[in-house]
Amino acid sequence: MRMMTTRRNTGGFARLCIAGLLCCFLSLFSVAQDYAFSLPDYRPAPANLAQREKFRDMKFGLFIHWGIYSSLGDGEWVMFNRKIPYANYRRLAGFFNPQRFDAKEWVRLAKDAGMKYITITARHHDGFSMFKTAASPYNIVDATPYAKDPLKELAEEAQREGIELHLYYSLLDWGRADYGFGRPIANGAPAGTDWLSYIGFMKTQLTELLSNYPGVKAVWFDGHWERPDVDWHYGELYALIHKLHPEVMIGNNHHRSPLSGEDFQLFEKDLPGENKTGYSKDAAITSLPLETCETMNNSWGFNINDRNYKSVKEIVQLLVGAAGRNANFLLNVGPMPDGRIQPEFADTLALVGRWMQRNGESIYGTRAAVPPQDWGVVTAKDKRLFVHLLKGTGQPFIFIPGIRQKIVSAFLFGQDRPVRYRQQAEGVFVYLDGTDGNEPDTIVQLNCK
Numbered sequence: 001m002r003m004m005t006t007r008r009n010t011g012g013f014a015r016l017c018i019a020g021l022l023c024c025f026l027s028l029f030s031v032a033q034d035y036a037f038s039l040p041d042y043r044p045a046p047a048n049l050a051q052r053e054k055f056r057d058m059k060f061g062l063f064i065h066w067g068i069y070s071s072l073g074d075g076e077w078v079m080f081n082r083k084i085p086y087a088n089y090r091r092l093a094g095f096f097n098p099q100r101f102d103a104k105e106w107v108r109l110a111k112d113a114g115m116k117y118i119t120i121t122a123r124h125h126d127g128f129s130m131f132k133t134a135a136s137p138y139n140i141v142d143a144t145p146y147a148k149d150p151l152k153e154l155a156e157e158a159q160r161e162g163i164e165l166h167l168y169y170s171l172l173d174w175g176r177a178d179y180g181f182g183r184p185i186a187n188g189a190p191a192g193t194d195w196l197s198y199i200g201f202m203k204t205q206l207t208e209l210l211s212n213y214p215g216v217k218a219v220w221f222d223g224h225w226e227r228p229d230v231d232w233h234y235g236e237l238y239a240l241i242h243k244l245h246p247e248v249m250i251g252n253n254h255h256r257s258p259l260s261g262e263d264f265q266l267f268e269k270d271l272p273g274e275n276k277t278g279y280s281k282d283a284a285i286t287s288l289p290l291e292t293c294e295t296m297n298n299s300w301g302f303n304i305n306d307r308n309y310k311s312v313k314e315i316v317q318l319l320v321g322a323a324g325r326n327a328n329f330l331l332n333v334g335p336m337p338d339g340r341i342q343p344e345f346a347d348t349l350a351l352v353g354r355w356m357q358r359n360g361e362s363i364y365g366t367r368a369a370v371p372p373q374d375w376g377v378v379t380a381k382d383k384r385l386f387v388h389l390l391k392g393t394g395q396p397f398i399f400i401p402g403i404r405q406k407i408v409s410a411f412l413f414g415q416d417r418p419v420r421y422r423q424q425a426e427g428v429f430v431y432l433d434g435t436d437g438n439e440p441d442t443i444v445q446l447n448c449k
């Protein structure tokens, strides 16, 4: 049933206060609707709320975009961008044979980088399933000479190593007839297709993914933006997931504020509030767990000609910037068609991991302490504040507004070197005294009473 969202004009201070309180209360259980179709109210299960907190603590994850498109070395949109007819594109499956894929290596790479979870594309917009599915023969086990299920191996290895698994799942499908890519939308469905058959197909696959692969803790939807006016039957999809596994978190990269039934909020190539890419301009930041995803060069899927690699400094600063905005940082690699991860990525991740070994204490399990500042961010854990100075201010001190806790001492993080500070009602001055040259992040630890 179609139901447009309405905006009520509440006048008067009292009514505003009541509305404000109500919003705060409701945000504990559900979030604002920004979608034309009705969704049932959602009350997350206790296990789901616990999973959200665990997720917030993890801070750093590995995103993996891998599919038959990798063979062409031109990103995951290659079929669309190069206008390859679907019938021709499907031939890629016939020679996709990632003999060098090693789940142990991928999990070790993530772990050594300091990452706590992996989010992998189970199925991207090309519609090819990178897992064994009974819903379509167009999958890695049935359609490729490889004939094995790498997702199974990855899930088992991740579980053994204590790394969480999250699954990317595309709503958009460029090839299936029942999706009808390019068709006009009428009454919430693409004209002239069997839309309910497509919804049923997704339900079957989601059931498989959540039943046959151990340790899955989140489903990461993408592609909504291609059809913002279609009825995705989210009520049914989300209820199915939460019924199978109440703790599994649902995120949807629709570039809007989360809908009822969603458990975390995604930001693509944007730290929350920055909106540099423009994707998130309509997305108010909610109190749900947040996650920012980013690429290591400029591509998600393997791109043989993309050499715009981010430096270790850039990546560490993005990770720290995310933590200081209460967001996890999901950093992407696009493995090569043979299953290996290119050395440029592996080398950088190893160095990021070395930084995390020394400084992870100021990141894992923290929450943002104050809004981001021009010079950096502040994270908090227990009775400690970690001041992350990411860029110079041209002044011999920085000022942290709004610190109410009484500071009792200040040190350069990981060293015994004391740092001078002065606290007053409005906040804290921290005097740098030449300590601020530590690339990529000078960390000052403030101990509170």
Ligand code: FHN
Residues within 6 Å of the ligand: 076, 077, 222, 223, 253, 268, 293, 300
């Ligand atoms: O189109 C996709 C893209 O290929 C990639 O998967 C990213 C990851 O956030 N999301 C979509 C674009 O919003």
